[in-house]
Amino acid sequence: MRRFSWFNATSLTLGFAFLYLPMVILVIYSFNASKLVTVWAGFSTRWYGELIRNEEFLDAAWVTLKVAFFSSTLATILGTMAAYVLVRAGRFSGRTLFSGMIYAPLVMPEVITGLSLLLLFIGIGLDRGVLTIVLAHTTFSMCYVSVVVSSRLTSFDRSLEEAALDLGCSPFDAFRLVTLPIIAPAVISGWLLAFTLSLDDLVIASFTTGPSATTLPIKIFSAVRLGVSPEINALSTIMIGIVTVGVITASLISKRAAVAQARDEQAAARTT
Amino acid sequence: MAETAQKPKTKSTAPDQAFEPWEDPNAKPLIEFRGVTKRFGDFTAIDDLTQDIYEREFFALLGPSGCGKTTMMRMLAGFDMPTAGEILIAGQDMAGIPPNKRPVNMMFQSYALFPHLSIWDNIAFGLKREGRGSDAIAERVEEMLRLTRLERFARRKPHQISGGQRQRVALARSLAKAPKLLLLDEPLGALDKKLRQDTQFELMDIQEKTGTTFVIVTHDQEEAMTVASRVAVMDEGRIVQVATPAVIYEAPATTYVADFIGDVTLIAGEAKAHESVVEEVVPEPEVAAPEPLVAAAEGERAPQPNALGEWLHDRLLTRVLGPRKAAPKLLPAPEVAAVVEAPVAAPKAAPTEGLAIHWAAGQPPLVAANAPPDWAGKRVTLALRPEKVAISKARPEAANALQGKVIDIAYLGNISTYHVELANGSMIKAQMANTRRISRRDITWEDDVWVSFSDTAAAVLEE
Numbered sequence: 191m192r193r194f195s196w197f198n199a200t201s202l203t204l205g206f207a208f209l210y211l212p213m214v215i216l217v218i219y220s221f222n223a224s225k226l227v228t229v230w231a232g233f234s235t236r237w238y239g240e241l242i243r244n245e246e247f248l249d250a251a252w253v254t255l256k257v258a259f260f261s262s263t264l265a266t267i268l269g270t271m272a273a274y275v276l277v278r279a280g281r282f283s284g285r286t287l288f289s290g291m292i293y294a295p296l297v298m299p300e301v302i303t304g305l306s307l308l309l310l311f312i313g314i315g316l317d318r319g320v321l322t323i324v325l326a327h328t329t330f331s332m333c334y335v336s337v338v339v340s341s342r343l344t345s346f347d348r349s350l351e352e353a354a355l356d357l358g359c360s361p362f363d364a365f366r367l368v369t370l371p372i373i374a375p376a377v378i379s380g381w382l383l384a385f386t387l388s389l390d391d392l393v394i395a396s397f398t399t400g401p402s403a404t405t406l407p408i409k410i411f412s413a414v415r416l417g418v419s420p421e422i423n424a425l426s427t428i429m430i431g432i433v434t435v436g437v438i439t440a441s442l443i444s445k446r447a448a449v450a451q452a453r454d455e456q457a458a459a460r461t462t
Numbered sequence: 463m464a465e466t467a468q469k470p471k472t473k474s475t476a477p478d479q480a481f482e483p484w485e486d487p488n489a490k491p492l493i494e495f496r497g498v499t500k501r502f503g504d505f506t507a508i509d510d511l512t513q514d515i516y517e518r519e520f521f522a523l524l525g526p527s528g529c530g531k532t533t534m535m536r537m538l539a540g541f542d543m544p545t546a547g548e549i550l551i552a553g554q555d556m557a558g559i560p561p562n563k564r565p566v567n568m569m570f571q572s573y574a575l576f577p578h579l580s581i582w583d584n585i586a587f588g589l590k591r592e593g594r595g596s597d598a599i600a601e602r603v604e605e606m607l608r609l610t611r612l613e614r615f616a617r618r619k620p621h622q623i624s625g626g627q628r629q630r631v632a633l634a635r636s637l638a639k640a641p642k643l644l645l646l647d648e649p650l651g652a653l654d655k656k657l658r659q660d661t662q663f664e665l666m667d668i669q670e671k672t673g674t675t676f677v678i679v680t681h682d683q684e685e686a687m688t689v690a691s692r693v694a695v696m697d698e699g700r701i702v703q704v705a706t707p708a709v710i711y712e713a714p715a716t717t718y719v720a721d722f723i724g725d726v727t728l729i730a731g732e733a734k735a736h737e738s739v740v741e742e743v744v745p746e747p748e749v750a751a752p753e754p755l756v757a758a759a760e761g762e763r764a765p766q767p768n769a770l771g772e773w774l775h776d777r778l779l780t781r782v783l784g785p786r787k788a789a790p791k792l793l794p795a796p797e798v799a800a801v802v803e804a805p806v807a808a809p810k811a812a813p814t815e816g817l818a819i820h821w822a823a824g825q826p827p828l829v830a831a832n833a834p835p836d837w838a839g840k841r842v843t844l845a846l847r848p849e850k851v852a853i854s855k856a857r858p859e860a861a862n863a864l865q866g867k868v869i870d871i872a873y874l875g876n877i878s879t880y881h882v883e884l885a886n887g888s889m890i891k892a893q894m895a896n897t898r899r900i901s902r903r904d905i906t907w908e909d910d911v912w913v914s915f916s917d918t919a920a921a922v923l924e925e
């Protein structure tokens with residue numbers, strides 16, 4: 191490894207400070223004993239205790255987890271199917287259009303996605319609540335799953351599927367018994383990604399939610415409008431923790447999968 | 463190529479009757495390619511191919527890389543569809559039948575082992591699809607593991623074993639279901655010679671026991687010669703010649719085949735009628751061919767049936783040979799031939815019909831008895847196997863004898879190949895069994911020697 195020069199070290203520090211200083215401050219103040227957010231009065235976990243006793247926050251957390259779980263699961267199924275079709279269907283006319291359309295929501299402003307979903311739900315007369323948030327989150331996180339899974343599928347050795355067919359599998363069995371176990375790490379990290387995306391979504395959720403379903407981000411946002419309380423800091427810290435764990439797990443899984451894949455591909459290919 | 467001599471061409475199920483269903487007009491082929499063409503974009507991988515393969519055959523595909531062998535297999539297995547033409551298996555058109563519904567198993571050139579399954583589960587995979595009982599599956603898998611000597615690795619994953627072991631897993635997996643038709647795409651390439659030979663015999667054994675039809679791709683012509691009932695030599699999406707290994711070797715249809723299979727010296731020249739002493743008709747002209755030094759390939763030196771040779775040439779008349787030298791200056795043929803043949807003591811090998819091939823200025827024409835006399839006047843190429851060329855210091859008594867100088871010796875263990883340069887600069891390869899220790903070899907570099915061969919030693923190929 192090359193040593194860091196002074197310049198490199200400085201710019202690295204500045205960059206990371208820029209990114210993480212706000213969060214560090216938030217985490218520090220979540221352990222503040224004082225009720226005043228800006229005055230440090232010593233270390234305490236008091237606000238975490240308050241948080242646990244706060245029914246509203248607990249309800250919101252429960253709704254958020256439900257939404258995240260169901261939407262990410264649905265998004266994983268749909269996204270994997272979309273990726274499979276797009277990678278495997280070969281060249282059909284309009285393929286580029288289709289794959290472009292799958293990825294378009296990635297860059298679509300959330301406000302627009304949220305608004306159009308709201309219009310749709312009103313149009314078909316669906317009561318807004320947990321179900322609509324789940325559907326809305328599925329819609330946008332499906333694209334992320336599809337990106338992750340299709341990048342794995344493009345490097346997937348097709349002859350494995352052919353071998354399964356050759357040995358008597360139906361196409362569905364070949365997918366279930368050979369393709370899916372091999373691409374499982376990508377599918378799992380796609381799921382984790384969708385889960386964390388759903389956890390911290392505010393915009394789309396507030397467009398599509400109803401009075402019965404308040405997610406944590408919505409709760410935090412409305413609470414902050416009445417003033418930042420240390421309780422919110424504690425809650426945010428917990429969420430940062432969950433998201434961090436999710437993202438790190440997802441990247442570890444895909445990294446390990448990439449290593450295993452390289453190894454397997456060497457193994458599958460002839461070694462002449 | 464010396465190995466081919468020792469192979470017992472064991473299709474021993476019917477020792478009295480040769481296994482030649484392709485000669486039988488009533489035999490129904492198992493596989494029929496009918497005018498099959500396969501294009502990838504505008505690249506033609508298989509070009510209007512028509513070929514029958516019969517039940518219980520061991521059909522070897524031989525050809526340079528990229529000539530379309532794997533493509534042929536993939537169309538049989540159902541992974542690729544022909545662009546044109548049809549493929550029939552057991553009389554049934556395979557168009558639209560998916561791979562899992564075909565009575566075919568394929569061993570992939572890339573092995574395609576399932577990386578997430580153990581060796582054991584890889585082999586059991588196809589059996590489980592069949593819904594056999596677990597005892598029957600276990601028994602069959604154990605049998606396959608024994609056959610491929612993989613018992614010790616059964617619990618490992620594919621990435622935990624060596625390349626040759628993986629190849630054996632792929633082989634075991636495709637064999638396990640005992641299909642009617644087995645496609646092996648270079649099944650033994652990564653094995654060492656000993657294991658490869660053992661496995662070849664195992665395959666032949668399996669084939670005899672189960673009656674499975676094999677189509678096998680190989681880059682190893684020795685392997686093709688050992689296992690195959692017929693060999694198809696391919697070139698750029700076409701089959702150039704299909705015949706038994708012996709015919710492919712002894713009577714190649716074209717210079718391409720001759721050059722591709724084994725070692726060969728090609729001599730191009732102009733054929734003239736060979737005006738030999740016609741009254742000396744000896745019933746068995748082959749007997750006298752004096753090749754005292756070549757003992758190793760004795761079994762291979764079968765006389766070449768003229769009818770077959772003719773048939774082959776007729777079929778492939780249009781094949782074009784490589785670029786030719788300028789037309790040689792013609793020498794009076796009779797004298798040279800007479801000089802060469804005069805001292806032959808035993809029943810004289812005077813060809814009743816034959817050609818004198820004028821091939822180079824200042825060199826005696828070469829006598830070939832195994833070509834139709836009406837080729838006189840045509841340009842032909844002699845394909846001469848090195849093991850049919852003798853080398854000696856003294857002038858030998860043979861139909862064809864040429865003088866030259868040894869410029870290179872390739873020592874191959876059991877035999878040595880001598881590269882002899884003639885006065886006009888052309889090269890002839892001669893092979894001699896190393897019956898003596900190498901230090902006592904009496905012919906060495908820069909020696910003036912004679913190379914000689916009988917008038918039936920070379921295959922005569924029309925241009």
Ligand SMILES: Nc1ncnc2c1ncn2[C@@H]1O[C@H](COP(=O)(O)OP(=O)(O)OP(=O)(O)O)[C@@H](O)[C@H]1O
Nearest residue numbers: 502505507525526527528529530531532533534571
């Ligand atoms: N999917 C494909 N798309 C385009 N060209 C292809 C495809 N598959 C094969 N080819 C081409 O068709 C030709 C024949 O390929 P094939 O794999 O049958 O060769 P092969 O005889 O098996 O060669 P090798 O001995 O190297 O395995 C090659 O030139 C190859 O590049």
Ligand SMILES: [Mg+2]
Nearest residue numbers: 531532571647
């Ligand atoms: Mg191939």
